[in-house]
Amino acid sequence: MTAGMSTASTLQTAARVRDGVKVYGTGHAAVTALAGLSVDFQRGEFTAIMGPSGSGKSTLLHCVAGLDELTSGSVFIGETELGLLKDRDLTLLRREKVGFIFQAFNLIPTLSAAENITLPLDIAGRKPDDAWYRTVVDTVGLGDRLTHRPTELSGGQQQRVAAARALVSRPEIIFADEPSGNLDSTSAGELLGFMEQAVKDLGQTIVMVTHDPVAASYADRIVFLADGEVVGELRDPTQDSVLDKMKQLGG
Amino acid sequence: MLKLAWKGVLAHKLRLGLTAIAIVLGVAFVSGTLVFTDTLDRAFSSLFDEINATVDLYVRGETEFSNEVVPIPAEILDDVKEVPGIGNAAGTVQGFAQFIDAAGDPVGGQAPTFGFSWVPGAEDLSVLTIKEGRPPAASDEVMVDAGTAAMNDFTIGQEVDVILVTGTERFEIVGFAGFGEEDNILGATIAIFDEPTAFRVFDSPGEYASISAVGDGSVALETLVDRVNDILPDGFEAVTAETQGEDDQAEFQEAIGFLNTALLVFAGIAVLVGGFIIYNTFSIIIAQRMKEMALLRAVGATNRQVTRMVVVEAVLVGLVASAIGVVAGVGLTWLIRSGFDAAGVGFPQGPLTIRPNTVIVGMIVGLAVTLFSAVIPARQAARIPPVAAISEATVGGPRSLRVRAIAASVLTIIGALVLFLGLFVAGSNVLQLVGLGAVIVFFGIAGLSPLIARRTARIIGAPLPAMYGVTGTLARENSVRRPRRTAATASALMIGVAVVSVVAILASSIKQSITEQITQNFGTVDFQIQSSAFADPSLVGVSPAVSEELATLPEVAVVSPMRFGLWKNEDDSERQLISVDPATLESVFVAEVQAGQVADLATGGVMLQADTAEDLEVGIGDTVTMQFPLTGTEQVPVVATFTGEGLSAYLIGNESFSERFSQKLDFMVFVNLADGVAQDQGRAAVEAVLEPYPNVELSNQAEFIENQKAQIDILLTVINALLLLAILIALLGIANTLALSIFERKRELGLLRAVGMTRRQVRRMIRWEAVITALYGALLGLVLGIALGWAVVSALSDEGLSFGFPYQLLITYVIAAAIGGVVASVWPSFRGARTNVLEAISYE
Ligand SMILES: Nc1ncnc2c1ncn2[C@@H]1O[C@H](COP(=O)(O)OP(=O)(O)OP(=O)(O)O)[C@@H](O)[C@H]1O
Numbered sequence A: 001m002t003a004g005m006s007t008a009s010t011l012q013t014a015a016r017v018r019d020g021v022k023v024y025g026t027g028h029a030a031v032t033a034l035a036g037l038s039v040d041f042q043r044g045e046f047t048a049i050m051g052p053s054g055s056g057k058s059t060l061l062h063c064v065a066g067l068d069e070l071t072s073g074s075v076f077i078g079e080t081e082l083g084l085l086k087d088r089d090l091t092l093l094r095r096e097k098v099g100f101i102f103q104a105f106n107l108i109p110t111l112s113a114a115e116n117i118t119l120p121l122d123i124a125g126r127k128p129d130d131a132w133y134r135t136v137v138d139t140v141g142l143g144d145r146l147t148h149r150p151t152e153l154s155g156g157q158q159q160r161v162a163a164a165r166a167l168v169s170r171p172e173i174i175f176a177d178e179p180s181g182n183l184d185s186t187s188a189g190e191l192l193g194f195m196e197q198a199v200k201d202l203g204q205t206i207v208m209v210t211h212d213p214v215a216a217s218y219a220d221r222i223v224f225l226a227d228g229e230v231v232g233e234l235r236d237p238t239q240d241s242v243l244d245k246m247k248q249l250g251g
Numbered sequence B: 001m002l003k004l005a006w007k008g009v010l011a012h013k014l015r016l017g018l019t020a021i022a023i024v025l026g027v028a029f030v031s032g033t034l035v036f037t038d039t040l041d042r043a044f045s046s047l048f049d050e051i052n053a054t055v056d057l058y059v060r061g062e063t064e065f066s067n068e069v070v071p072i073p074a075e076i077l078d079d080v081k082e083v084p085g086i087g088n089a090a091g092t093v094q095g096f097a098q099f100i101d102a103a104g105d106p107v108g109g110q111a112p113t114f115g116f117s118w119v120p121g122a123e124d125l126s127v128l129t130i131k132e133g134r135p136p137a138a139s140d141e142v143m144v145d146a147g148t149a150a151m152n153d154f155t156i157g158q159e160v161d162v163i164l165v166t167g168t169e170r171f172e173i174v175g176f177a178g179f180g181e182e183d184n185i186l187g188a189t190i191a192i193f194d195e196p197t198a199f200r201v202f203d204s205p206g207e208y209a210s211i212s213a214v215g216d217g218s219v220a221l222e223t224l225v226d227r228v229n230d231i232l233p234d235g236f237e238a239v240t241a242e243t244q245g246e247d248d249q250a251e252f253q254e255a256i257g258f259l260n261t262a263l264l265v266f267a268g269i270a271v272l273v274g275g276f277i278i279y280n281t282f283s284i285i286i287a288q289r290m291k292e293m294a295l296l297r298a299v300g301a302t303n304r305q306v307t308r309m310v311v312v313e314a315v316l317v318g319l320v321a322s323a324i325g326v327v328a329g330v331g332l333t334w335l336i337r338s339g340f341d342a343a344g345v346g347f348p349q350g351p352l353t354i355r356p357n358t359v360i361v362g363m364i365v366g367l368a369v370t371l372f373s374a375v376i377p378a379r380q381a382a383r384i385p386p387v388a389a390i391s392e393a394t395v396g397g398p399r400s401l402r403v404r405a406i407a408a409s410v411l412t413i414i415g416a417l418v419l420f421l422g423l424f425v426a427g428s429n430v431l432q433l434v435g436l437g438a439v440i441v442f443f444g445i446a447g448l449s450p451l452i453a454r455r456t457a458r459i460i461g462a463p464l465p466a467m468y469g470v471t472g473t474l475a476r477e478n479s480v481r482r483p484r485r486t487a488a489t490a491s492a493l494m495i496g497v498a499v500v501s502v503v504a505i506l507a508s509s510i511k512q513s514i515t516e517q518i519t520q521n522f523g524t525v526d527f528q529i530q531s532s533a534f535a536d537p538s539l540v541g542v543s544p545a546v547s548e549e550l551a552t553l554p555e556v557a558v559v560s561p562m563r564f565g566l567w568k569n570e571d572d573s574e575r576q577l578i579s580v581d582p583a584t585l586e587s588v589f590v591a592e593v594q595a596g597q598v599a600d601l602a603t604g605g606v607m608l609q610a611d612t613a614e615d616l617e618v619g620i621g622d623t624v625t626m627q628f629p630l631t632g633t634e635q636v637p638v639v640a641t642f643t644g645e646g647l648s649a650y651l652i653g654n655e656s657f658s659e660r661f662s663q664k665l666d667f668m669v670f671v672n673l674a675d676g677v678a679q680d681q682g683r684a685a686v687e688a689v690l691e692p693y694p695n696v697e698l699s700n701q702a703e704f705i706e707n708q709k710a711q712i713d714i715l716l717t718v719i720n721a722l723l724l725l726a727i728l729i730a731l732l733g734i735a736n737t738l739a740l741s742i743f744e745r746k747r748e749l750g751l752l753r754a755v756g757m758t759r760r761q762v763r764r765m766i767r768w769e770a771v772i773t774a775l776y777g778a779l780l781g782l783v784l785g786i787a788l789g790w791a792v793v794s795a796l797s798d799e800g801l802s803f804g805f806p807y808q809l810l811i812t813y814v815i816a817a818a819i820g821g822v823v824a825s826v827w828p829s830f831r832g833a834r835t836n837v838l839e840a841i842s843y844e
């Protein structure tokens, strides 16, 4: 189920990269972050991306999410090829089809938690689906803190608000770059549980970059990167199997 | 630390650059003004020197009034010529003469229109030189200054009409004249006639304006002056050419000093506004460099050193910007001179005069404002604790708002008191007190405004969420995020808008009073005739020939000419008066005569407005001490008192005016038609008489009111143009603050872009943030301006001023401020929309 995946199953694919190359800088200073990798992300699946520091995880995520451009190769979200889009269309696509959870600084400080959750919809001028909004908000479990500003929330609460924001517009796919990186294990557990639930109960597609084997074990599938290439994969991981695989790849 | 400071400046080039522009503009205004007036001053002093180089002494009539010329009887010239030791002497006749160009329009009018006599055989005793052709030698010949000739395509041999006191006459141009090297002086037009013609057309038979003389070298100049003085009758004196030159120079400096002060006031406003921007920029930059400062503290810099670093940064910025400002000021003057040249107004040629003082004043103003504005930010910087380097917490947070509230309120009250003192109590230094009070109030309100910024800006921005959804909400919230910053930015604009509003209110009040006075007190008048140029009433007017001719028309029942003059009271301060025709006054000026008889004005007495009489504690039969240009100090009997507005508080009779003043033109002529004559029929008759006088304007009451209003509007436009710079600097401040805030909010903008905000939405968000700030400043300024305007008008209510509220104009100003905000946001919003998403979200 890696690069070889046939085009027949594209209906099942929320996003895919073909021969993705990303080179930063030119000449002597050139760094190849992605070395022509191909990868598919299945619908309704929670995928984790792991790999050593500098292996290209964040770069991959940014390119798939339409925040950055590949040097060569192609990226699809659904059936839309991102490379062909202008800034405005790319922005609209992000707004409609993509959700984000960053490692930090996810929320606009001048807006309340609730306003932050509906931000992408508000920007688009759309009304949230009430039932869905309630479901998401109940799942976040913020209760009466919804009217508070981000500075009045804990780090874990802030990340859950970010997750809720990613979910509320029912995007095709959600990208998360080390979302639990700044959290203690309890808060991280709450956030990851929430994301897992979103995939299982709500049918959401999530791609998450992480260093943490515990976090990765929440996923349905792990893709391992090294030096800008896919070097391995694991299905239905447990903490132990992740550690084993990491040892095997590291060795 | 100096090295660090320099690095700090370099690292924030762009941000400090914008600050520097504020200083550059302010300093350029200051130094430009100085260079401008110094250049004029020097050019004139060299002109006077040149003229006086060939003259040894002058004979003149003694007067305390700089604009007036005391006529010297021709016999005195004969006597002077007889004085032993005199080589040659000549008298110059001077008067009013205005050319009419080929299109039938009057030439000049804003600048003086002079006529002189030519003295054959005494060229070295004259101000004038021949540039081309020959001097006038017959009663139908005229010479014109070369500058005016060039502007109007006058050629030698051409016939030209000249408006004179005695009527309009046709002359042949026989030559062009100059003043030493210059073809023209500041746009003044000069007509030169031979002496007999000059005596006639200036209506001063046998009277010279001045006598110039040279010695034969047999005695010392002092002795010669003494000898001449010995033979002169009372009221006349002989002075050396040097003294005369100094007096001319002093007179000119007084005239230009007024211009200088006025321009410097506007420059001062610009500098004040610039100060707010500098303060704000330094505060923001320091807030943004908190970590850096804290790190410095952590590695052992004392808070003194941190303060000093910021101060040194300010000095560096101030020095560079002030230097550029001085240079820009010189450039500005050069531009103005080119403008004058293009308009054909003879601005003196030769190098611009840049005195050391100009450079010093410019540098000091720029440096002082920068330093003063950076003091508070520098102290903020010093308060940053070392721990801020490692902790995320915001430190050096807002100080107690209560302390600020109290301090700012006290300041506001003090300012208001000073204003009150200036307006209602103090008799002298009124302008200084009002200015000082206004500045203190500005600072007070600027100090108070962070307290209300948040609430007010939310109200201003209230419709935005409904209009633009979350983009609007964000714009509104961003605008009040840092109330101090918003307030400081808005304060700069507040000052500009406040001053503009006061001016607008004053103008509107004056217009309203004019309308009221004209309709109330001149309701019975059919027509007015007045100079069409809005200029110094001592230089323009209606030839008395006009009223003489009008009086002969069968259609006309009443012709009532009036003249305008300045006299001095016991305290030596100048006052205005109007001279009237006692016989016709009551049929054109509807005033209630309280006591006495208007007809008694013919005996040389004065008629006082009742309030003035009360203030002076005089009644009929008492006297008022008045000093006149030609007759000196007199005890003038009060012959009548009246209530009513629109003319001066002091009225004298036309006959006594001619003895007391040298002005020979009427200020205004009122005309009433005979019974049964229709308006248009009467108008046609009067217009026929006015045909040769394109320098005057006929108007009925409605037109007259409109003309008066139009003149106020011209003044308003000029003042607003001068205030524009302050407003521009304020808008620059909005742009600067916005750019700095955008930089600070890079992450946030990146996030917004990531979750789907389009560039256009980002631009809109930033634009509305700017508009809210601009509106906040404009509304503060408006409220303040209305309050100040109201106070000033109340103070002047004694002078018959009533409050006029130019709401349309004020609304326009507010809208203009909002548009200004949009313009100010162009660059920051462009930058903001370009925020690199990846850079913004990458975690440090
Ligand atoms: N903007 C950039 N300019 C130049 N090189 C970059 C840039 N961003 C990333 N790189 C380089 O590309 C490579 C991949 O970086 P990337 O951030 O994708 O790694 P990562 O797997 O996310 O690492 P980490 O686990 O540390 O976040 C690295 O060698 C990095 O130095």
Ligand SMILES: [Mg+2]
Pocket (backbone or CB within 6 Å): A057, A058, A059
């Ligand atoms: Mg990374």
